[in-house]
Amino acid sequence: MKLTPLADRVILKMVEAEETTKGGIILTGSAKEKPSVAEVISVGPGGVVDGKTITMTVKAGDKVITDKYAGTKVTLEDVEYVVVRQGDILAIVE
Amino acid sequence: MKLTPLADRVILKMVEAEETTKGGIILTGSAKEKPSVAEVISVGPGGVVDGKTITMTVKAGDKVITDKYAGTKVTLEDVEYVVVRQGDILAIVE
Amino acid sequence: MKLTPLADRVILKMVEAEETTKGGIILTGSAKEKPSVAEVISVGPGGVVDGKTITMTVKAGDKVITDKYAGTKVTLEDVEYVVVRQGDILAIVE
Amino acid sequence: MKLTPLADRVILKMVEAEETTKGGIILTGSAKEKPSVAEVISVGPGGVVDGKTITMTVKAGDKVITDKYAGTKVTLEDVEYVVVRQGDILAIVE
Amino acid sequence: MKLTPLADRVILKMVEAEETTKGGIILTGSAKEKPSVAEVISVGPGGVVDGKTITMTVKAGDKVITDKYAGTKVTLEDVEYVVVRQGDILAIVE
Amino acid sequence: MKLTPLADRVILKMVEAEETTKGGIILTGSAKEKPSVAEVISVGPGGVVDGKTITMTVKAGDKVITDKYAGTKVTLEDVEYVVVRQGDILAIVE
């Protein structure tokens, strides 16, 4: 089974648990938005979303930072995913 | 009797009850939005909605994930449906 | 006396009382929006509304589902009507 | 003395007092918006309002239904008027 | 010293004190917005404001009704002015 | 050291302390927005800001009135500045 995102949505798999440290990365979110590192699993087609043309710039395999409160959690066959809009992705970690 | 959605609306029939597990799928929603798996029953014509051209990309029979709080529940001849906007559909489950 | 709606407004006459059952139809609304079945009595001309061109797609006689909290109730010669915008109509019941 | 409305504004003179009945008309408003019957006294020129072209479709003498909470009350030489935007007028009563 | 308004702003000098009566005019504002009669002292150039083209239609000397809570009070050489946007002016009193 | 504003921002140096009087000018702000007189120190380049073309019309040396709560205070080498958007400037005092 797999999840195919619609429009400008992106399926992520969290790499970092909330508030935990791994390697040299400590995530400290503000009260307003807390970031998390995640891996891009699949990417929607983009196109016209809410009247605006969205070009998808992330791709499967990218490690990204998003707002922790962005998106919807979905667990499929024991793996937890998060569905976000591309605009909720802040930066790529390389 | 049947429901014909207007504009960018989609008629769904819930496959998963809220917070219950079936097969390998566990749905865990955030406080903000909780997803649910549903089957697409019928699809509105799209077109210009609120000044923006909407192309319908889901079709009857698709299994989809939506925000649990999105849409309006309607029970017709003992079957419960949910009417959502296409933009409330996050991903297709295949 | 009659009511002629302006712009994208539609005059409805409720078929179903709130939370009651008739024939095979049970309406269960979420906390956010509760649907009701209504008959379309008259339809505004559409045209440019709030800077957007609206084409009216419902017509007098249609049975429709709307959000229960949408619109304004008006009683004219002992008949109660509800004035809604077309965009508040979710689906046509056939 | 007279009031000349600007832009898409319309000067109304209330026909029905709030919550009172006259002839066969009983007005029952929802908690959100309560309607009132009013006569159109004068109509602004329309034109480009907030970046959108507004064509005035009501005219002096029309009996209209508006949201009770819409607009600003002004008493001029002992007559009470209400200034509303045309978009706050729901329907014409004929 | 004088005040030259920018963009779509208009400098007004209040004619009527709040809630007081003069000649035949009694102003009764709703809880939401209370009107006041004022004289236009100077008018901004209009033009593109917030991405929308605004044509100024009021002129110095006009008596106008505005929402009492609209604008900013400024006292210059013992005269109190109010700076409003033209869109906050409801009607011209003639 | 100097501050170069971006986009439609303007660097101001307050002339009047809050609520104090100087010469014939008394500033009385409403609860919602309180004005202050300030001198323009430097002006951003304007251009396309949030999708809208902004032409800068104030210049260094202008005395202006702004909303007291608009902008961000910055003290640089013991001089306090306020950074506002040009749209927060109400009028030029001459």
Add this chain to the structure above:
Amino acid sequence: MKLTPLADRVILKMVEAEETTKGGIILTGSAKEKPSVAEVISVGPGGVVDGKTITMTVKAGDKVITDKYAGTKVTLEDVEYVVVRQGDILAIVE
């Protein structure tokens, strides 16, 4: 490891701790937004963001003032960064 911002986002490294003084700079923020001096580390590509074309005007090495509450803090290999949108940058300090 490095952070590559998406769209109109900018990676900053704070120069000034909150509310502290360094050299001749004292930062005093209003209740609404408090500024901070930061160095630009990397800059997103700009382009069409939320339907609007954004041209990036800051560059790596710039010292900038932003709203203290803007953006998301990320600590990578013991260095704390803040990810902001370019529109949250008020001015360049030279």
